[in-house]
Structures are given as C-alpha cells and as structure tokens.
Amino acid sequence: MPVVMDADRVAKSLTRIAHEIIEHNRGIDDIRLVGIRTRGVPIARRLAAALKDITGADVPTGALDITLYRDDLMRQSVGPQPVVRSTEIPFDLEGKHVLLVDDVLYTGRTIRAALDALIDFGRPKTIQLVVLVDRGHRELPIRADYVGKNVPTSLRESVQVHLAEIDGRDEVEVQS
Amino acid sequence: MTATAATALRTRHLLSIDDINEAEIALVLDTAVAMKEVGARSIKKVPALRGRTVVNLFFEPSTRTRLSFELAEKRLSADTMGMTTAGSSVVKGETLIDTAKTLEAMSPDMIVVRHASSGAAHLLSRVCRSSIINAGDGTHEHPTQALLDAFTIRERKGRLAGLRVAIVGDLLHSRVLRSNALLLTKMGASVVACGPATLIPLGLDRLGVTSTTSMDEACEGADVVMMLRVQHERMHGLFLPSVREYFTLFGLNAERLKRAKTDAIVMHPGPMNRGVEIASDVADGSQSVILDQVANGVAVRMAVLYLLAGESKENE
Numbered sequence: 001m002p003v004v005m006d007a008d009r010v011a012k013s014l015t016r017i018a019h020e021i022i023e024h025n026r027g028i029d030d031i032r033l034v035g036i037r038t039r040g041v042p043i044a045r046r047l048a049a050a051l052k053d054i055t056g057a058d059v060p061t062g063a064l065d066i067t068l069y070r071d072d073l074m075r076q077s078v079g080p081q082p083v084v085r086s087t088e089i090p091f092d093l094e095g096k097h098v099l100l101v102d103d104v105l106y107t108g109r110t111i112r113a114a115l116d117a118l119i120d121f122g123r124p125k126t127i128q129l130v131v132l133v134d135r136g137h138r139e140l141p142i143r144a145d146y147v148g149k150n151v152p153t154s155l156r157e158s159v160q161v162h163l164a165e166i167d168g169r170d171e172v173e174v175q176s
Numbered sequence: 177m178t179a180t181a182a183t184a185l186r187t188r189h190l191l192s193i194d195d196i197n198e199a200e201i202a203l204v205l206d207t208a209v210a211m212k213e214v215g216a217r218s219i220k221k222v223p224a225l226r227g228r229t230v231v232n233l234f235f236e237p238s239t240r241t242r243l244s245f246e247l248a249e250k251r252l253s254a255d256t257m258g259m260t261t262a263g264s265s266v267v268k269g270e271t272l273i274d275t276a277k278t279l280e281a282m283s284p285d286m287i288v289v290r291h292a293s294s295g296a297a298h299l300l301s302r303v304c305r306s307s308i309i310n311a312g313d314g315t316h317e318h319p320t321q322a323l324l325d326a327f328t329i330r331e332r333k334g335r336l337a338g339l340r341v342a343i344v345g346d347l348l349h350s351r352v353l354r355s356n357a358l359l360l361t362k363m364g365a366s367v368v369a370c371g372p373a374t375l376i377p378l379g380l381d382r383l384g385v386t387s388t389t390s391m392d393e394a395c396e397g398a399d400v401v402m403m404l405r406v407q408h409e410r411m412h413g414l415f416l417p418s419v420r421e422y423f424t425l426f427g428l429n430a431e432r433l434k435r436a437k438t439d440a441i442v443m444h445p446g447p448m449n450r451g452v453e454i455a456s457d458v459a460d461g462s463q464s465v466i467l468d469q470v471a472n473g474v475a476v477r478m479a480v481l482y483l484l485a486g487e488s489k490e491n492e
Binding site for chain 1: 183184185203206207209210211213214217218219221222223224225252479482483485486
C-alpha cells in the first residue's frame with residue numbers, strides 16, 4: 001500500500017492552503033470554515049488553527065453531515081439507510097465566504113449534496129472547496145479551489161485518509 | 177449506551193417497541209438528534225424522502241400526533257396524504273382492510289395508522305405492502321410516543337439506564353404506559369406504575385413494572401414523573417368515583433412533586449386535563465418538559481420515517 005502523503009506532508013499542505021486562502025480572499029474577515037463529516041471536520045479545525053497562527057484571528061468553524069442530501073437516498077434504495085450524524089453550523093452564512101472542507105474529492109457527488117445543504121443555511125457570498133486529496137474521476141462538473149495533493153488513481157484503487165484525531169495517525173495511502 | 181451500535185433497523189414496520197432492540201432504540205434516538213438540528217434551521221426541510229409518499233390514516237381523534245407526523249413527513253420532503261374518519265368512506269361502512277387496500281392502490285411507501293382497536297396496525301402490516309407505523313392502536317401501543325419520551329428524558333438526564341420513572345394514571349387503558357414500560361425497561365430504567373386499583377391491569381409485572389396505588393410511594397425518589405391522561409372517552413365503566421377524588425389521590429401537585437428528586441422532570445403525553453391529573457402550576461413549572469415532548473416528537477418521528485424508508489419493497 002503506497003503512502004502518498006505522510007504526516008509532515010499533510011501538515012505542510014494545510015499550512016500552504018491556509019496561506020492561499022488568505023491571499024485569495026485578501027484576509028479572513030468574512031471567512032467561515034465548514035468541514036464535511038467525518039474527516040473534513042478535523043481538517044477544517046486544523047485549517048482554522050493554521051489561519052489563527054498566521055493572522056491571530058479566530059475563524060468560526062462548523063461541521064456538516066450531508067446524508068439527508070445524498071442523491072442515492074431518493075432512489076428506491078435496496079438496503080438500509082446511511083447513518084445520519086449531526087450538523088453543527090452555529091453561525092450565519094449569509095454574505096460570507098464559506099470554505100467547504102473534505103478529505104478526498106472523487107466523483108463530486110458529496111460536494112453536490114453539501115452545496116445543496118449549505119445553501120439551505122443561507123446565501124453565502126462564495127463557496128470555495130478545500131480538499132486534502134483530489135483523486136480524479138469526477139461525475140459532476142465540480143472542481144476544488146485548494147488541493148493538498150493531486151493523486152492520479154485508477155477506478156479500482158481506493159484512497160484512505162488517516163487523521164490523528166480519528167485514526168491516531170496522519171497518513172494518506174492508495175489501496176488497490 | 178450499547179455495546180454494539182446498530183446502523184439500521186431490521187424491521188420495516190414500527191408496530192410495537194418489541195420490534196426494536198436496545199441498539200436500534202439508541203439508533204433512533206441518535207438519528208433524532210440530527211433531525212432536531214434540521215428543525216432549528218431557517219429552512220427546516222431536507223430532501224431525504226423526496227418522491228416518497230406517506231399516508232396518514234387516523235381513525236381516532238388526534239391533533240398532536242397527526243400534526244407531528246405531518247410536519248415530520250414534510251420536513252423530510254415526503255408527499256403526504258391525510259385521511260380522518262369524518263367525511264371518509266369509513267362512515268359509509270368500509271372495513272379497515274378495504275380502506276387500506278384502496279389507499280395502497282395509490283402506491284404509498286408508508287402508512288401511519290391510528291385506530292381505536294388494539295392490533296389494527298398489525299393487521300395492516302399483514303395485508304399491505306407499505307411500511308406501517310403504529311401511531312396508537314387502542315389500548316395496546318404507541319411506540320413513537322415512547323421513543324419521544326425516551327428522547328426527552330435522555331436529553332435532560334443524559335441517560336436512561338438506572339433512572340427511576342414513575343408513570344401515574346389510567347394504567348388499564350394506556351398505550352403510552354405499555355410502550356414506555358417496554359422501552360424504558362429495555363434501556364435499563366426502572367418503572368413504577370401507579371393508579372387507582374380499578375385501573376391497574378393484570379399482568380403488569382410481566383412488563384417488568386412494579387405497581388402501587390400510593391402516589392406518594394410512586395413519586396419517592398423518582399427521576400421522572402410521567403402523568404397519563406384521564407381518558408374520559410374510555411370511562412364508561414365507572415372506574416372512578418369522582419374527578420375531585422382522583423385529583424386528591426393521584427393528581428400531581430407541587431407538594432407531591434417534592435417527594436421526587438429535586439431535579440426530577442415532569443412529563444405528560446397530552447392533551448392535559450388541568451386539575452384532574454396535574455395541577456396547573458406543576459404543568460407550567462420549571463420541572464415540566466411537556467412542551468419539549470411536543471417539539472421532540474417531530475424530530476423522533478422524522479428519525480423513524482427516515483430509518484424505515486431504507487428497507488426495499490423488493491425484499492419482501
């Protein structure tokens with residue numbers, strides 16, 4: 001199982017992305033971070049910490065569960081419903097620059113669901129997408145604004161992101 | 177709360193609390209936490225059940241349960257149809273099964289049913305293809321009420337296991353008691369049921385419940401005091417001498433509530449008879465969670481609808 005990102009690489013990528021966010025948005029005044037459950041949430045928190053290191057300011061950070069917006073739910077699905085976890089966005093998104101954060105960008109369907117969910121919370125000024133890994137194979141016209149690492153994969157492979165907060169270590173590996 | 181977490185319900189109907197085990201109850205309550213957050217948003221609607229149809233079949237008067245189910249269905253984007261007995265073909269003599277089969281011809285995915293006869297929901301589950309949710313059948317069960325009560329208790333107390341719950345009132349006719357007793361004992365709470373001797377059914381101990389005719393004894397050290405409605409419509413049999421005597425012996429007043437723990441909560445499934453089973457100052461007091469129960473009912477019913485929608489009809 002080849003490791004494509006180790007802990008050091010993950011940390012450096014997130015620091016770089018934090019700088020890019022500040023540069024692109026000319027500051028962080030109206031920035032809000034929203035992580036997609038599960039692994040987007042700790043990544044969003046780390047980005048908030050990195051932004052604070054650089055600017056000294058706190059960026060409000062929330063968690064979004066997209067289960068109720070999945071496009072495969074509305075089909076007459078065979079099998080059980082996916083488990084729903086709670087969404088915590090304790091701030092207003094109206095007129096803000098929302099940075100949507102996820103671990104892996106693949107088909108784009110999760111992001112499509114997340115966009116629908118976010119817009120139900122208000123009308124952000126912009127929504128920008130941050131992902132730790134972009135593995136390709138999009139099924140929808142969606143792209144990331146900030147990417148930790150582009151990892152070309154085949155459809156047979158899977159990308160596993162491990163994060164210290166959940167899995168005890170930081171590592172990204174490709175499994176075939 | 178449980179050793180192994182459930183990720184789905186094994187049943188496609190919710191007829192009785194007996195249909196779901198401890199882990200599944202925890203799954204419903206956890207899912208309801210997420211559903212409650214949806215109700216706190218400015219746009220209180222998610223597309224999870226878009227394109228699904230739910231029929232609300234109410235053969236008995238009901239305001240809060242029917243509205244609660246309707247709102248839950250709408251918040252999940254399901255299409256809903258309601259039918260109450262007044263003005264329907266039921267008054268023209270149609271049987272329950274024929275009514276249900278007629279509605280089923282319109283291919284609903286779920287049917288929520290309230291009926292005055294115990295076992296009505298079970299009967300429908302045997303003849304219908306849709307998922308059946310029991311919204312109260314006679315004196316048998318009212319599972320979503322027990323689930324919303326458990327949700328409310330867990331929200332306030334952080335747990336269910338080890339709590340002492342007193343359930344007071346007309347035990348004989350109460351489907352709320354039966355569903356609550358099954359659920360609470362399953363989750364490790366102890367239940368003491370209290371009511372007039374004429375209204376204590378035989379075999380209550382088989383539900384794992386102890387019974388008493390002393391209200392003071394029932395309240396002693398309770399974490400939760402749950403009052404049941406005196407059901408005037410089921411009181412043809414002269415079970416009670418008078419309303420005043422009932423309130424004196426079994427009504428919850430501030431004095432009696434002092435026997436319970438200082439942080440005890442007061443619950444009532446509604447609609448309340450003020451001055452019959454509960455004093456107004458207690459119903460509106462700081463320990464009362466009666467309005468929380470109503471609010472939580474929507475979230476819990478959303479969770480049940482969502483989880484039951486997972487099973488495919490092709491599996492049958």
